[in-house]
Amino acid sequence: MKRTWFLLSVVLGVVAAACTSSKGANPQSASPGGASSAQSASSGEVVNITLWHGYEAPAPGGPPNYEAISLKNLIDTFNATHPTIQVRDVFCCSNDFALQKLTVALQGDKQPDIAYEYGSSMPQLATTPKVVDLTQRVNDPSYAWDDFFPGERAVTTVDGKVLGIPALVDNLAIVYNQTLFDKVGLSYPSSDWTWDEFRAAAKALTVPAAKQFGWSFPADASEDTVWHYDAMLWEAGGDILTSDNKKAAFDSPAGLEALTALQEMAVTDKAVFVDLQNSGKADTLFNSGKIGMMVTGPWALPSYPDVKYGVQIMPSFPGGNHQTIAGPDNWVLFDNGPARVDAAWTFMKWFTAPEQVLADSLACGHLPTRASVGSMPGFASFGTKYPGVGAFVANLSNVLKARPQISTYPKISTAMGQAIVSVLLGQASPQEALSKAAQEVDTTLSIP
Numbered sequence: 001m002k003r004t005w006f007l008l009s010v011v012l013g014v015v016a017a018a019c020t021s022s023k024g025a026n027p028q029s030a031s032p033g034g035a036s037s038a039q040s041a042s043s044g045e046v047v048n049i050t051l052w053h054g055y056e057a058p059a060p061g062g063p064p065n066y067e068a069i070s071l072k073n074l075i076d077t078f079n080a081t082h083p084t085i086q087v088r089d090v091f092c093c094s095n096d097f098a099l100q101k102l103t104v105a106l107q108g109d110k111q112p113d114i115a116y117e118y119g120s121s122m123p124q125l126a127t128t129p130k131v132v133d134l135t136q137r138v139n140d141p142s143y144a145w146d147d148f149f150p151g152e153r154a155v156t157t158v159d160g161k162v163l164g165i166p167a168l169v170d171n172l173a174i175v176y177n178q179t180l181f182d183k184v185g186l187s188y189p190s191s192d193w194t195w196d197e198f199r200a201a202a203k204a205l206t207v208p209a210a211k212q213f214g215w216s217f218p219a220d221a222s223e224d225t226v227w228h229y230d231a232m233l234w235e236a237g238g239d240i241l242t243s244d245n246k247k248a249a250f251d252s253p254a255g256l257e258a259l260t261a262l263q264e265m266a267v268t269d270k271a272v273f274v275d276l277q278n279s280g281k282a283d284t285l286f287n288s289g290k291i292g293m294m295v296t297g298p299w300a301l302p303s304y305p306d307v308k309y310g311v312q313i314m315p316s317f318p319g320g321n322h323q324t325i326a327g328p329d330n331w332v333l334f335d336n337g338p339a340r341v342d343a344a345w346t347f348m349k350w351f352t353a354p355e356q357v358l359a360d361s362l363a364c365g366h367l368p369t370r371a372s373v374g375s376m377p378g379f380a381s382f383g384t385k386y387p388g389v390g391a392f393v394a395n396l397s398n399v400l401k402a403r404p405q406i407s408t409y410p411k412i413s414t415a416m417g418q419a420i421v422s423v424l425l426g427q428a429s430p431q432e433a434l435s436k437a438a439q440e441v442d443t444t445l446s447i448p
Contacts, residue, residue, distance in 0.1 A: 052091075052116060069363065085343045098116060117225050122158050134163070175311050184204050187194050206269070216286070234252075235323050236254035263424070332344055358378055361373065
């Protein structure tokens with residue numbers, strides 16, 4: 001199963017105007033409003049807040065949604081121990097459509113108090129005054145903001161302001177079929193593997209007559225395509241944009257090295273299953289022993305019940321850089337009056353404390369968003385319950401960068417995705433593809 005993002009390119013200027021001009025509307029009982037913002041926890045009255053999320057409860061008789069169960073259990077615990085604040089969780093929609101749904105709510109001044117949003121949505125959300133600036137709150141020493149991984153903190157921050165709290169973190173690593181490695185006499189991937197060694201293994205694992213491939217690469221030109229390349233770009237020492245976000249930086253020796261490595265494996269060696277639809281077929285093939293290696297995330301592990309697999313960090317180019325990439329999501333708070341903002345922050349402080357992060361990880365397999373959770377006594381059972389996930393936890397220390405937090409990123413991603421696919425299909429050379437994409441990106445960034 002691939003992890004998806006809904007990169008909605010929306011302009012929230014209209015929303016910002018609506019948020020500042022919509023007054024006097026009485027929310028209906030089913031609306032996200034809840035209690036009046038005039039309520040105050042200090043007066044002893046109950047402050048009701050609403051949290052939107054994308055964890056849908058299963059249909060009767062269907063398999064349980066452990067993420068939804070974990071969230072509900074934690075909220076129930078908070079409500080039982082905090083009688084002056086009551087949190088109501090609401091499944092608003094698939095997370096792919098969370099920004100779209102929230103945009104409509106903001107236009108009607110009916111936003112929730114807390115919402116689950118993709119990290120890629122933060123630049124758009126930063127344009128509305130209803131988003132709460134959390135910078136001062138998270139920098140309170142008692143919150144231990146530095147306990148969250150650097151890549152997570154980067155995705156919460158737009159123009160120097162912290163506008164979200166990490167809700168989920170993942171990363172990319174190698175998941176490999178140990179049986180296939182044994183069959184061809186290959187040593188298992190090590191923590192100091194290089195891309196040259198990875199290429200040699202992929203070629204050895206490829207058996208054209210059996211339609212067996214060394215590894216797979218998502219090639220639908222989506223953000224899934226791009227973020228797989230981004231990790232390689234960073235490992236080679238490159239960047240997506242210049243430090244001021246005004247020019248493309250991937251058309252560089254590092255960008256060329258990373259894309260050439262893909263070309264050699266896909267076009268020259270024909271060792272890559274180029275997954276044009278990116279609909280989950282690659283996971284099915286890996287589970288059936290037709291793909292030797294996947295560069296994927298922890299969410300994919302339950303899809304491989306029939307494989308004796310191992311997990312290892314990403315290979316490196318010369319220099320030993322094993323950087324990876326994460327796709328962090330955030331909890332975002334909205335201003336529905338000071339009492340509700342304070343109540344929402346009280347909940348978030350409790351909800352994202354190490355004890356609750358650990359409970360959620362053990363309940364549904366989420367990687368812990370705080371580094372300190374890895375050293376807590378109860379964490380030892382995490383890797384036993386979810387085989388291979390421990391390597392992804394350790395790999396969080398290799399998450400050092402985030403994709404550009406700018407509103408034009410969807411267009412940048414589109415240009416890069418098309419360039420990568422053109423190389424994987426042998427339709428363009430790496431240099432041609434990078435130069436064309438960089439020109440498109442520079443044009444996009446030149447427009448105010």
